[in-house]
């Protein structure tokens with residue numbers, strides 16, 4: 001019998017279609033699937049039976065794509081795809097080239113604003129990139145709008161020590177001089193333990209087009225991220241504490257994969273961040289996805305978010321029983337501040353592997 005092998009694109013596009021359904025995104029004549037196909041590039045054409053093309057850090061099993069479903073308190077939803085574009089023959093430099101080809105295609109197809117990307121790319125796109133990635137993308141799908149694109153640079157691309165200098169210069173070029181100071185005073189007070197981990201740009205020129213800076217906090221407790229949240233007017237540190245109590249299981253310290261903070265800056269606000277987000281890599285703090293799901297559900301109920309949609313979203317990406325693995329729910333994030341509050345659930349594609357449940361309890365295992 002001559003069966004056509006299932007590719008990564010086949011697998012991920014089915015998941016995306018079902019997630020869009022859950023989020024109430026109307027079928028869009030295949031436009032978002034075309035974007036997914038281009039985003040995945042050579043990795044997408046590969047049969048799932050073959051090993052991953054490249055050890056992408058987007059997801060634990062090297063799938064170069066991760067989905068998320070964002071809910072805001074106003075009832076809006078967005079489906080997002082975090083992805084790494086991989087060429088036929090991947091490598092640190094070849095991956096950057098493939099990513100730029102994807103970006104150029106998107107710029108031709110949609111109305112992207114590339115000014116800010118061009119203003120900082122020489123800082124972050126090194127000829128000898130270090131670290132786990134150089135350029136990632138997030139495709140953001142919302143009802144009635146064309147796909148939006150966000151790019152992520154790696155501040156550690158020239159080594160850990162160079163990260164603060166790179167970020168400071170990038171913020172300066174983007175007219176956000178005070179931003180660096182805000183971050184230094186609230187989020188990077190613990191030396192080596194607080195690392196600048198992502199630098200992201202929205203590629204549109206709307207008034208709320210953001211520059212986002214992410215900080216990873218090794219072995220942090222709730223107090224560290226409550227302090228980070230205080231940089232943002234209107235972000236209630238108590239909400240951070242409650243989120244960690246409900247979803248993370250307590251005040252920490254979180255000694256597995258790190259808690260991550262992010263700040264959103266928009267030009268209109270100058271150096272003051274408009275939003276704070278906290279990302280909890282929940283998969284390191286639960287025995288399995290059934291427990292992860294219960295905790296996220298508890299947060300949704302407290303926060304008045306549509307709890308029923310969580311199970312539908314999980315079913316959109318997998319048919320395996322939740323208790324049979326851990327990491328399907330990879331992260332959960334809490335968003336606070338003037339540009340809208342809400343929560344986002346990050347769902348792994350698990351195209352290549354499912355991590356077995358951890359039967360020792362919720363210890364902080366580095367898996």
Ligand code: TRP
Nearest residue numbers: 057058059060066260279331346
């Ligand atoms: N897989 C990486 C990690 O867990 C990167 C990543 C993917 C990530 N999605 C994320 C980091 C969401 C923070 C939030 O660290």
